[in-house]
Amino acid sequence: MLAITDLLVIAWATFGAQVVRFGAEGRTDVAASAESFTLSYTTFSAALTVIWWLTLRLHGAYDAHILGHGAAEYRIIGTTSLRVFAGVAMLAFALQVDVARGYILLALPAGILGLWAARRVWRKWLGGRRTAGELSHDVLVVGHAAAVGELVEVFASVPEAGYRVIGACSSTTESAIHGVSVLGTEREAGRVAIDLGVDVVACSSTHGLGVAGLRRLGWSLEGSDIDLVVSPGLTEIAGPRVLTRPVAGLPLLHVEAPKFTGPRLALKSVIDWVGALLLLVVFSPLMLVVAAVIKLSDGGPVFFRQQRVGLDGEIFRMTKFRSMVVDAEERLEELRARHAGAEERGVLFKMEDDPRVTPFGRFIRRYSIDELPQLFDVLAGKMSLVGPRPPLPHEVSQYGDDVRRRLLVKPGMTGLWQINGRSDLTWDESVRFDLYYVENWSVAQDLLILWRTLAAVIRKEGAY
Structure with missing residues (x-):
């Protein structure tokens, strides 16, 4: 069923690009330098559909071992699709065939996004069946x-x-x-x-x-x-960092060191800046409404600023919409003493029914709206869109050497902790997700986390 779905998505992308670019009754022939050579775009789209689909199969896109979990499925779709269109471009150049650039620019992204979306739907279905004890x-x-x-x-x-x-x-x-x-x-x-x-x-x-x-x-x-x-x-180490190289018949596992510099980091910074700017433009009306409601509710400050620890242990002031009463910080120790041990999660203190949270604050927390001002921290270079949870200074003072590795990258507005339970996570689980991210971060994983964050926010699980 997954293979059939992919075939239909690819056909939709190729023939859809043809219709959008040329119209239902528009140009139909691929231009060529030799007058004797003609190829209709309908034939070209059909051939591209079959080649694209077969190449996915040859690259293991339907291997049962990668289905339903991990990023391998999405990675195969992206790399395979790019290789197919690179091959088309080289073949067209060799045969001096003029394929319309608009057609390519429509079919490639539409196909990749469509395949990703189809995989996501089937993955949710398969995950549900496997959770119920089937298809495992x-x-x-x-x-x-x-x-x-x-x-x-x-x-x-x-x-x-x-x-x-x-x-x-x-x-x-x-x-x-x-x-x-x-x-x-x-x-x-x-x-x-x-x-x-x-x-x-x-x-x-x-x-x-x-x-x-x-x-x-x-x-x-x-x-x-x-x-x-x-x-x-090898805990906390993902597959891309582990390479098998045979030496004199002995297979050796080479573990690549995590990299925190170079072109990938530059690309991550560009995505952070552009993404934060676009999100601020999109959510600015909502942010103005939230700010007005908070101010009118009790006359207190709109924003809550708190010291957090960022990259390499640097202290910065993180900004959020205020979701608690004005004297929330002064009442913290009283709550700690009253609920000693009940709500502690390692060095964290979280209460599901915190009496300091205002009714409107509970609403904006449920949908993570209170975190939108952190986009300004991303623009300032203090945070990233994706990364470990930004810790408090007193939390960092209790870190062991292994947990301090969380500080090797910028803290994020979202991360693996956000899409895997948020505040419902135990301290050990939170640390495990953060350390896994630090050891194996990639731009592709960041994009996947951003996509899954939307679903996590809609589900409202672990938000309080």
């Missing part, structure tokens, strides 16, 4: 008990990825690990996997098989259509 890969986890428990938790935390653990093989005296039955030892994993008919055997980073045992496990699964995946134990 049955997984047998192999390794030491502690490592098996970690893998079980990881797979359970992202059901939309499609990995459903149904058993484990571990050299332990326990009959179950995190609710998953232990069905044998690590060396019996091949036999157990075939008997159960699982789809995937997932070997944890620590196991008692050794190199030879892991190789024999792979041999035992040959011809069974069971995939073997191995967790390298």
